[in-house]
Amino acid sequence: MKILEAKNIDKYFRKPVDFHVLKDINFSIDKGKFVSIMGKSGSGKSTLLYILSTMDTDYEGELYLNNELITGKTEKELSIIRNKEIGFVFQFHYLLSDFSVIENVMLPAKKLGIKTLEEIKEDAFINLKKLGIEHLENKKASQVSGGEKQRVAIARALINNPSIIMGDEPTGNLDSKNADNIFNIFKELSQKQNLSLLIVTHDDDFAKRTDRIITMEDGKIIN
């Protein structure tokens, strides 16, 4: 079953000069697969990720999530899709620094507004526990370390049981031990919970251990 499918995606940067960033991208991701995107800087891998994430809507082509066309939906509809179906892990912008760890994790579920506050809190705590950081629950987000922040971000990405987790170099800013740790968490999520993952990375070791590597060069998928 296809979770995510891209058909004939083209993207241009207009400024400072016209530039064809993504050229006719076609690919799909099956459920439960751990996929990494590799490529040199400027190959368009991050640009592609942000299009797939629905945050960038300025492209040509068609994008399907759970076999539903999401190209051309309104900003509001897309934000609901992001809230429900997609979990994000970034390299830098981890958390809302004014909020506590558990509040950060709870935020997407509160926005979804399906469960009660108690249920959300319980879910958030279970997620923190799964990632081994339940002791940080009430700490302020700005007071925890980089590796811990990334784990909090993963807990947050999981809170609404999304169809897919997307990551933009989630281990790029971590030392090898923490990076390894994060990779193992991803791997486990993919194997045990049959979760789909799409991770942009520079890290060869990281990519080699995933189910599938998509390599990009000059705006095209070459492999």
Place this chain on the structure above:
Amino acid sequence: MIQWKVIFSISKTHLVTRLKQTITAMLGVTFGIGAYITLMSFMSGLNQVLDDVILNQTPHIQIYNEIEPSKKQPIELFDKFKNNVHVVHSIKPKFTQKKIHNALPMINYLNKDKRIKKAIPQLKAQIFYISGSIELAGNLVGIIPLEEAEMFNLNDYILKGSLQELQNLDNGIILGSGAASKMSVNVNDKIQVSTISGDVFPLKIVGIYQSGVAAVDDIQSFAKIKTVQRMMAKPENYITNINVKLHDINIAPEISKKLTQLFDVYALDINTANAQFETGSSIRNLITYAVSITLLIVAGFGIYNILNMLIYEKMNDIAILKAIGFSGTDVQYIFLIQAIIIGFIGGVIGMVAGWSISYFISTLPFQTDGIPGLKTFPVLFSWWYYVIGIAFALISTFFAGYLPSLKAKKIDAVKIIRGQ
């Protein structure tokens, strides 16, 4: 669907974690609203006192015989010159009696009219105060003391003595303060007053009167209307003025017009008599509003600035919120709510501050000869200013917050996230 609870809690967290900035922004609003309320209360209080000075002692309609030239000169009545141009040189005013014809029935008639609160007679006479060999020119007004006190607050202007004593005493006089000090006389002294025809009467001073206008206080004095009639050897129906007080001051011009037609007398309404006063009041109000609105706009810019800065600081938060599923509108509400909370709390504190300062001002002693009866600064407490104040606080902070929040709504999360 908008999850207001989450949006509120994020707004609250932003405000609480940046408490100093929040308080600064609130103080801006507080200052604006507080100053507005204080200024309005103080200015309106002053306006009202000044208005009262005029309104209380001025009749709404004064009826008297005006000295004026005849509207129709005799030549116009002559048929032969009907179609000619008339040129009359050196027109003199027509001789009219000062007394109002049929005054007593007229007063009865007026007092039966439901729109009229009261009509009371006066008799104005020119006299001389005799102090040794010196004669001072003056005006003696014959009144019905208690009715005058009731209708025109004459009591407020009696420095010493009382109108009650004037009512009781047939040869009493209440003397203007300027005249009294010129002649070095005081209450219970006796002075001699001479009429124009030369008859001299001894009168006992039962009170000193001060209107605040020196030119009036130097010459004006009051006696019972019967006393003045007797002095002038006139009968009881000799009345030169009728002062009318209405229930509704706004119909004064209309009624005065009718009276002029009905009785063939000159009826002057208060609006005509004090036209310049209205202008003064409305311009003072205008200035007060202009200053207050300026203050509030300055406060609005303060909020605009602080929210703008907050949004720059919170770029990352905005990007994350958008990435995890908050729509642009959600993000806009987060910042708009902050602006409105700042406006509301700042406005409420401003109302309290405005009331406190107004109250404090109203306790400060302030006395002036110009306005007798005034002990402290005049302040008008009107709930209306508080309603306008809080409404303006909310509206101005809404607009001050609207532009920055719109910016937050439009921020491209991808640019922020990729920018680092």
